[in-house]
Amino acid sequence: MQAAPAADKFKPYIRQTIAQSRQWDSIPPELQEAVQVVSHVLPFRTNAYVMDQLIDWGRVPDDPIFRLTFPHRDMLPAHEYAQLRELVLGPGPADQARLQQLVRQIRLRMNPHPAGQMSHNVPRVNDAPLRGLQHKYKETVLFFPSAGQTCHAYCTFCFRWPQFVGMDDMKFDAKESHELAAYLRGKPDVTDVLLTGGDPLIMNTRQLAAYIEPLLAPELGHIQNIRIGTKSVAYWPQRFVSDRDADDLLRLFEKVVAAGKNMAIMGHYNHAVELRGALAQQAVKRIVATGATLRMQGPLIRHINEDPASWAELWRTGVRLGAIPYYMFVERDTGPREYFGLPLARAHEIFQAAYQMVSGLARTVRGPSMSAFPGKVVIDGIATVGGEKVFALQFLQARNADWVRKPFYAKFDPLATWMDELRPAFGKDKFFFESEAGWHDELAGQAPPRKVIPLTPALQAHGEAAAGPGPGHSNAA
């Protein structure tokens, strides 16, 4: 293992402190205003590493990492931006009550908990929900440690954004790991535990060990894979290299491996630039040197990573360093979706182009995949079958394991951006899974969760223009 270099100090910036950064004055006033206004609705946090190493300030506002981390005016419809601006920057004293009311109203419009997460995936013991746990697929439990519900920087598209803005009624967290261990003792079918957030690696190693070490107990022998979903590989690679307890973290990974389990780091990358720097590359090498595995995943996002060449470079670099390309996700149906979303047809085209640029070793990657209510649905292709143009789809993961890898077909729709906009092909009125166990059983008496963001004329225009091709770490759920 390479020696750790001298430590960088983690320096976050939020709305109230961003003006202290040395780059702030170089940002045009209209962009500064948008950051100040929109960040009242969408969480904003970046850090000095992202600002100094990842953003190309000569390309602002089109630089992909600038768009990834700074809120923009177009993330809100013009009338909402104007209302918000008036309250935030208007001449009179800000009416805090009206401001809070408007902010909440806009957030609720943004489908803050997609894919039925709050209502359909939370396990119950003695009829009480276990907060902080989510059990959507038979073999995998998601755990949201309470100390890991923030990140080194925030992504403006993030579907976990309600956790960062204090929408408490929509927040997952768990105070202790003992509930997790107790739940798992009674679930011999569960092989995988995914610690997610926020970012669990925001925790120091001692805190993290308190969650992970109980999973190594002999009575939890059925837990084979301990996964951590993290963006720190891109936003703060110092976590594995030069943080005060970076070496302790690597020792923890080695301990999991020595216990006969797979320590799986699910690294969230959005753009090739995140893996160009020496520090980010050293982080990958140090992770894999412990015997842990590092998989690369991230969503496809308009304005940020529409270039297939960026994906290909990212996967190639990752493979060279020992990481495994894993998922390209479709941007989820939440938050400023009109700004970031792309039609599914475009998403498929970008994935295919990037896939064709890399060698077989990088073709472990799968996508574009939607983490939708019934499961992870991948778009395998666009084809014409019996004279009808269709999307060829399959489940990579599903609420009902019998659905996995069963091909199914949806009518081709050049504007569709998410699963619930697709309709069955060949004159059928339902997809096969809509009449099977795992669908109706779960939903007895309830309508399936639907996204609430309407397609705006702007997105439709974009979709038409892009009818050929379309678009978190934690899209893993």
Ligand code: SF4
């Ligand atoms: S995508 Fe991951 S790193 Fe980005 S804000 Fe969301 S939870 Fe944090």
